Amino acid sequence: MLLPFLKWAGGKRWFADRCMHLVPETFERYIEPFLGSGAMFFALRPKQAILSDLNDDLINCYRAVRDAPMAIAEMLAAHHTDHSEDHYYRVRADKPDDPVMRAAWFLYLNRTCWNGLYRVNRKNEFNVPIGTKTAVVLDSDNFAASGRILRGAELENRDFEQTLALAGDGDFVFVDPPYTVKHNLNGFVKYNDRIFSWADQVRLRDAVVEAAARGASVLVTNANHASIREIYDGVGCMEVVRRASVLAANSKHRVQTDELVVRTWLPARPIVTDTALAVEAMS
Structure with a gap:
């Protein structure tokens, strides 16, 4: 199995490891509008894909x-070879213009910053402090293989709505947005340079419904919260899966968390709450 080369807050490596039974058996094209670590893309290795994200450095x-x-x-x-605290902060302060050098800059910071977070300040400057991990080159690295798989993908820096508008019959769309809930900007929001608002959640739901109406099979992961269940009521089959949160700095505060899965290609039925997946969510 080819592992993602990035860590990402809310990454879905755990989902790719444990929940492939929720993916349609066959599809022609894979679409992912919130790319992040791309765990599902690398697990599925589709021949055709559209991958997008608003994060320009990521794309x-x-x-x-x-x-x-x-x-x-x-x-x-x-x-x-050069990694140290001084090297980290020198690199962090000097973002290259060259696209390939900028990608290496991004990967280095991703692997050595605190918890692999991506966060920028109001000047759009990456400002996450150094973390405890020192490995920059990993045993799982296979950039040649990753590059070959990515050749079949369109990679776009754009809003999710534009990408979902392309989905239709024969497409499988994996949708993993920031987990904003109504009346409460939860922890995931602060790790994004652009706040994903409740209005965005509603706009996303509408785009999912439209994509499903055109024949796409859409799987949405989201917070298991009453406000999310309400806006997806009637959209498809809802199930609950459980994962272990690792975002908290103190391991004592890392608890198991329920997440909601909505699949548009199955008949609606009651939420299932007995799927206990106590696994790592950050990868």
């Missing part, structure tokens, strides 16, 4: 791995 990283995987590996090896 640039994927394009560079697709187009120049060996250069990325060499630059990461140099960062691995």
